[in-house]
Amino acid sequence: MYQTLRTSLLSSARCWDANSHQSYQTLFDRLDTNKDGKVDVAELREGLKAMGIFRHGAAQEIVSSGDQNKDGCLDFNEFTKYLKEHEMKLWLTFKSLDRNNDGRIDASEIQQSLAELGINLSKEDARKILHSMDIDGTMMIDWNEWREHFLLCPAHNLEEIFRYWKHSSVLDIGDSLAIPDEFTEEEKSSDVWWKQLVAGASAGAVSRTGTAPLDRLKVFMQVHSSKTNRIGLTGGLRQMIAEGGLTSLWRGNGINVLKIAPETAIKFMAYEQYKKLLSSEGKKIETHKRFMAGSMAGATAQTAIYPMEVLKTRLTLRKTGQYAGMFDCAKKILKKEGVIAFYKGYIPNLLGIIPYAGIDLAVYETLKNAWLSYYAKDSANPGVLVLLGCGTISSTCGQLSSYPLALVRTRMQAQASLGSSEQVSMTGLLKTIVAKDGLFGLYRGILPNFMKVIPAVSISYVVYEYMKTGLGISH
Numbered sequence: 223m224y225q226t227l228r229t230s231l232l233s234s235a236r237c238w239d240a241n242s243h244q245s246y247q248t249l250f251d252r253l254d255t256n257k258d259g260k261v262d263v264a265e266l267r268e269g270l271k272a273m274g275i276f277r278h279g280a281a282q283e284i285v286s287s288g289d290q291n292k293d294g295c296l297d298f299n300e301f302t303k304y305l306k307e308h309e310m311k312l313w314l315t316f317k318s319l320d321r322n323n324d325g326r327i328d329a330s331e332i333q334q335s336l337a338e339l340g341i342n343l344s345k346e347d348a349r350k351i352l353h354s355m356d357i358d359g360t361m362m363i364d365w366n367e368w369r370e371h372f373l374l375c376p377a378h379n380l381e382e383i384f385r386y387w388k389h390s391s392v393l394d395i396g397d398s399l400a401i402p403d404e405f406t407e408e409e410k411s412s413d414v415w416w417k418q419l420v421a422g423a424s425a426g427a428v429s430r431t432g433t434a435p436l437d438r439l440k441v442f443m444q445v446h447s448s449k450t451n452r453i454g455l456t457g458g459l460r461q462m463i464a465e466g467g468l469t470s471l472w473r474g475n476g477i478n479v480l481k482i483a484p485e486t487a488i489k490f491m492a493y494e495q496y497k498k499l500l501s502s503e504g505k506k507i508e509t510h511k512r513f514m515a516g517s518m519a520g521a522t523a524q525t526a527i528y529p530m531e532v533l534k535t536r537l538t539l540r541k542t543g544q545y546a547g548m549f550d551c552a553k554k555i556l557k558k559e560g561v562i563a564f565y566k567g568y569i570p571n572l573l574g575i576i577p578y579a580g581i582d583l584a585v586y587e588t589l590k591n592a593w594l595s596y597y598a599k600d601s602a603n604p605g606v607l608v609l610l611g612c613g614t615i616s617s618t619c620g621q622l623s624s625y626p627l628a629l630v631r632t633r634m635q636a637q638a639s640l641g642s643s644e645q646v647s648m649t650g651l652l653k654t655i656v657a658k659d660g661l662f663g664l665y666r667g668i669l670p671n672f673m674k675v676i677p678a679v680s681i682s683y684v685v686y687e688y689m690k691t692g693l694g695i696s697h
Contacts, residue, residue, distance in 0.1 A: 246302045261285075262295040282691075309369065316368045326362040328352070347591065421689035423486050427479045429682040435471035436674040437478070438462065441538045443667035444632045449659045455670060466542045474538030477548050481530040485523045493519035513583050520575045528571065529564035535635040559638055567634035570648050574627035582620030586612055606683075614679050621671065626652070626664035 253261045253269040261269075267281035288296050288304030296304065319327045319335055333348040355363050355371040363371075430437070439458050447453040453461070462470055496515035501508075524531075529552075536551055545551040555563050589612040621628075630651050637645060646654065655663045 246305055247298065250298050250301050260293075260295040260297050261301060266296075286694075305373065308373070312369055312372050313365070316365055326364050327368065328362050344591075417693040417695050418690070419486055419490060421686050421693060421695070423482045424689045425682040425686035426482045426486075428685045429678045430478050430482075431472070431475055432681045433674040433678045434475040434478070435459070436670040437475075438471055438473060438538050439670040440667040440674075441474070441535060441632055443670065444629050445539060445636045447666045448663070458670075470542070473540060474534050477530055477534045477537060481527050481534070484530075485527045488526050489519045489523035492522040513580055516583070517575055517579045520579060521572055524571060524575065525568075528568055531571070532564050532566060532635050535632055536639050539636055539639060555638075563638065566637065566645075567631035567648075570627040570631040570634070574624035574631070577627075578620040578624040580620075581623045582616045584616075585619045586616035589615060610679060610683060614675060617679075618672065618675055621675075622668075625668055625671070629664055629666060630655075 250261065253265055255265050255268070263281045263285050266284060270281055284304065285294070285296055288300045290300055290303075316327070319331055321331050321334065329345055329348040329352050332351055333345060349361065352361060352363060355367055357367050357370070439455065439462070442458050442462060443453050447458075459471070466473070493515055496518045497512070500511045500515055532555070533548055533551055536555065537545065537548060540551070545554065593608055593612070630648055633651055633655075634646075634648065652664075659666070
């Protein structure tokens, strides 16, 4: 339905000749609904919505890019200058896609270009993407159709156009085992990459703080719950509040937030290095190599910050007055148990990275391709809800697969603090849990863990968007 309106709005702005000034004027007049000679973000947002362009932040990005006098809107000269520069970038992208130089893009050319970006798509899926841009029904895209589809979309190069399907690190559900986010070369050479990492880390900090009571309840149930000592949601919360008051529900949250920054930075730097080692120069990294690089980067980051993981578990489970703070906790562990205590549970933690990252990536790719196959009719843009849904489901599946290892890790980290003199190995602990509580014993505490996923993702997304706006990025 929007295609007709979109065509009527943009058809007069198709040519590159001297009449383009008049064409741009017509488009500008239609967007300038209050007739003040300027197009602000709200007017542009409404215009884009009417044309079926729903990408979050698109209007703000266009205005920010073209606003030379920094008055928060575009006058006609700024609007024209932006469109001309944007058209030139679109033209270069179109030419790079048009591999046989016949002036048209077909499904195989889209498929080939996507494969170079590491996105493997079937011919049928490529045709569906093509169909979303095809106006004349020829199943081939000429320059006018390409230009009309992307003229008022800020994306101008191939990587940006297909960035809809980036698996964003905005989804912080409390576990940092997922494969790191991808950045384009353009982003890496500018300040965008670190701003996105800062926005993601800030979102994670707020999200973890918001869901800290559920996280503490999960750890409490992992360590203390059993067949003979059943602890439910309300029972566990009551016990914790009775022992330390309402604020005790946030025990261990400080260090959980503190470890986000070093872990994110180490994982990102390691990921970039591993990608270089695994891929040929100038070529896009394939999905399986991205998984390998991501898993190794996760292992590197976890190795570096693992003592903080042990401290987080001990502080989460501490009784009132047991430790004065994280430094006191570290000092007492070192004095009583030695340096080795800071790496208890390290092996199950490391082993948990592979199923988590692998299943997370595989499920995400499957859901992405399923959406493209069945629902990508008018646009290849899935929208925020679909992206969040895919990310949430894939992360939850990753958690489910690695949860028994996470439980064993937590038990091993907590052993000494529970007054247990006998230090059991990973396999010994697994056997003990299964013998006493059955296979379900390996999933103690999973209910509060699942309960925190949706609020964690929602808080992360909202904070991430606010942080991006504050830092001046809107990708």
